[in-house]
Amino acid sequence: MSIPVITVGQSREDLVGGLERLHGPVTVVRRCAELSELLAACQSGLARAAVVAEGSEGLTSSLVDRLSAVGVAIIALTDNPDEAARLRAIGVASALTGVESAALSQRIAEAVAQLTGAGPNTAFRSGPADPGAALRTVEAEPPAGPEEPGPGRIIAVWGPAGAPGRTTVAANMAGELAAEGKEVLLVDADSYGASIAAALGLLDESAGLAQACRLADQGLLDREALEKVAVPVATRSGTFSVLTGITRADRWTELRAPALTLVLERARQIAEVVVIDAGFCLEADEELSFDTMAPRRNAATLRSLELADAVYAVGAADPVGVPRLVRGLAELEAAVPQAAPIVVMNRVRASSVGRGPERQLRDAWERYGPASGLEAFLPFDLAAADAALLGGSLLLEAAPESSLRHAIRQLVCAPAQQKRKSSVFSSTAGRRAKD
Template sequence: MGIPVVTVGRTREDLVGGLERLHGPVSVVRRCAELAELLAACQTGLARAAVVADGSAELTASLVDRLSAVGVAVVALTDSPDEAARLRGIGVTVAAPAVEADALAALIAGAVEGLSTPGPGAAGSAYADHTAALRRSDGGRSGRQDRPHDGEQDRPRDPARDGTPGAGRIIAVWGPAGAPGRTLVAANIAGELAAEGKSVLLVDADSYGASVAAVLGLLDEAAGLAQACRLADQGLLDEAALLRIAAPVATRAGSFWVLTGITRADRWTELRPAALSLVYQRAREVAEVTVIDTGFCLEADEELSFDSMAPRRNAATLRSLELADTVYAIGAADPVGVPRLVRALAELESAVPQALPRVVLNKVRASAVGRLPERQLRDAWSRYGPSTPLEAFLPADPAACDAALLAGSLLLECAPDSALRRAIASLVCAPVQRNRKSSVLSSTAKRRATD
């Protein structure tokens, strides 16, 4: 099977001619003057590989992801070690400008073959990770993991114990429209894990109404997640850069980092899925647990655009759910919130089938459900709800929530003895929470940050 190739830049005549003289599967079908022309040619289905001889500095993770989505592998020629490292980080195959034709042909064939092999979690994914930039901490298995036994807590794996680099876990907190309490739960999960001694990064990936900064009382002059995505798109986001961008939050029990979200909804295009994947890869490397506050909408919205490669409004939410090790689905425990959650779970199963959500009903109160609200909700769920079981109930406590919001703090500081705080802690922490102070960084991340 032939491999048609398009090139851009002043590719040496002997190199292009050498590919033709090989009479192998690789053949140059078009030479482009600039990267925009190459992109247009690739989107027509003209080629399966692109060789960038000049202008590799313009390659970004989003552009490589866009080419990968139409089945085009990218090979760049550069003799700069720094540029080569950057390009490899965004999924580009790199060769020296003086590479021989047969070696270049082999690289092109290998890049095309690698692109044709689906990556982990790609099946049934709305936004497959074409750059293969991120791998799950479970070694690449799909998200359909066995649930813990009854009574076993969902404990994040400690990379310091298992010795696996970049083995930090990702927890996504998601729920339907209607303010079921996603941000409240996500922020307090991060605080509880930090109080338990974990190094934690909290990410606000809600592209509709980011509010983590407001909940925690942070001065959000620049969206940290957008900054991280820009650097990741350029292949310049390393662990030290991520830690410089993230805002530290200190509590009496422990500390954690926060990547604040975009507070203006019209900036959603800054959260591209390819760049977001790279941000989460770095997050796994610097934190034992990354907690993501996601948006509510799962619509893939292909029907809303004639350009199938245009940015997607809900890509940040879908990519976060695809790459999470654990997904908590939060619903409001009332006659409006429960039906919304049931419908949303069906949408989640269709959009991200590997998610396996752990369903949590929030704002549980007798005034909205009746006497013995937990029993009422379990009975109704068993009769009318989906097969996914209810995992936990979070009691309504408006006084504690208002006090925390007014103080720009967490429940563990404003209402440490509240039933709501204890219920959130029981979701992710050990039965008896340790009171030792946590560090903002794991020991490994500390060493890297000071190197």
């Protein structure tokens, strides 16, 4: 079985001719002048592999992801070892520009087999006299992303529409974990209303997460680059880093899922805990559009929840917020079945639900709510929250004795309970509080 191949750039005639003269391993079906032409040809189903002889600098993680989605493996020719390392980081196999046709044919077969999940020598083979057969002991290019996953854990704070307090909870979680002596990275991945920078009083207009995604897309995001992009935030009890969100909602296209995946994988390497302030919307309606490979508005939220080790679902404890949370949890289960959220009721007060607010909420939840039980209650402490917001600080600085601060601390810093396979943190704060 022959592999249809598209070449890009002014490749050497003897290279293309050599591939065609092999009669079996590969077949060159088109020669493209630039990457945009390559993308159009591959999306039409014309090829299963692409050889980029020139212009490999234009290859990005997003482009590779789009080509991989239509079953096309990419092999780039370069003599620059730094460029070869960058290509490996975004999932592109490489070969020297002077590679022999038979060796390139074998590399193409290996890349296609790796993409399809087949064995490297089972689907596409050269003839018995193929001199490239001696190359079969050489390992294929490593997959995209870091060589080894980092040990850090990812916590995503999510909640339905209506501002239930996601940002307040996420920021103070990061602060409390830093106060415990952990290395923490706070990520603002809300593509609708990023507000971590404003809440912490950061005069930052650089959109740190967008910068990190851009570097990841180009295969240039290493540990040092990520640490440089992140903004340090110092408190009296500890220091943590922040990847600020996009400065305008129309910049959501910069938070592409493939790039964000690489950013979070790198984040695991530099932080013990990564706390993500996720957006509210879980819709995937963009998939119904004509161009199914177009960037998706909610990709940042969905990918954050998919990669998280623990998901905290925050809802407002009032007659409007509770039904929103119930509907949101159903949408979350449909969009990210593995999430297993920890449900947190925020702004709990008697004036909104009646006397004994925690008991009232538990009774209503057991009667009408989903299978996920209520794990914690965060009291309504308007004075403390306003003081923190006004000062651009955290509760541990603005109101260290606040009941809200203590509830968040107990929620995230309590000993891990082995109630779920993901070993997520859980809290009994709500059960211990008085009605």
